[in-house]
Amino acid sequence: MDEAQWKAIVNCDATFDGRFFYGVTTTGIFCRPSCRSRAPLPEHVRIFKSAGEAQAAGFRPCKRCRPDTPLRPDEEMVHMVKAIVNRRFEEPLTLESLAQELSMSPYHLHRTFKRWTGVTPAEYLFAKRIEVAKEALRTEPLRTITDIALAVGFRSASHFSTVFRKMTGCSPKHYRTQHGTVGTAQEAAR
Numbered sequence: 001m002d003e004a005q006w007k008a009i010v011n012c013d014a015t016f017d018g019r020f021f022y023g024v025t026t027t028g029i030f031c032r033p034s035c036r037s038r039a040p041l042p043e044h045v046r047i048f049k050s051a052g053e054a055q056a057a058g059f060r061p062c063k064r065c066r067p068d069t070p071l072r073p074d075e076e077m078v079h080m081v082k083a084i085v086n087r088r089f090e091e092p093l094t095l096e097s098l099a100q101e102l103s104m105s106p107y108h109l110h111r112t113f114k115r116w117t118g119v120t121p122a123e124y125l126f127a128k129r130i131e132v133a134k135e136a137l138r139t140e141p142l143r144t145i146t147d148i149a150l151a152v153g154f155r156s157a158s159h160f161s162t163v164f165r166k167m168t169g170c171s172p173k174h175y176r177t178q179h180g181t182v183g184t185a186q187e188a189a190r
């Protein structure tokens with residue numbers, strides 16, 4: 001097992017699904033990298049190139065991630081887009097860059113993703129960024145809103161505010177005043 005494979009297992013990284021499978025010697029079960037089951041100890045992991053190889057070595061497929069059934073191509077694509085966004089939301093990702101990375105047309109990516117998830121890739125990306133920003137607004141009272149906006153991947157504080165308002169119904173500043181009590185109380189107590 002190499003470093004990248006181990007990281008993929010620990011992070012449940014769906015972008016590695018299909019590239020390898022891993023068996024856990026203590027349980028006799030094998031999984032896809034994205035499986036949400038508890039991460040094994042590295043010394044108990046065995047890497048396989050295919051599900052067949054794992055089964056031939058005596059491992060049984062996990063009931064949770066079903067590594068013995070192939071992912072449908074669309075499902076796999078949606079899976080990968082989510083994995084990329086969740087891991088790299090702060091990068092300047094666009095529909096075009098995602099499409100290029102997955103070797104497909106932006107149109108197909110947009111349509112398929114929306115059909116499976118109910119939201120567009122851009123909406124999914126913004127939702128992830130806003131979720132992380134909300135956490136920062138609640139817990140980091142000393143960080144400026146611009147700093148938070150840029151850190152989660154927006155190009156400007158004003159774009160961030162527009163998207164934030166659209167998704168939450170209030171401004172980042174207002175959200176912080178309403179929900180940032182823990183952090184501000186701590187600051188005040190110092």
Ligand SMILES: [Zn+2]
Pocket residue numbers: 030031032035036037062063064065066
């Ligand atoms: Zn599994």
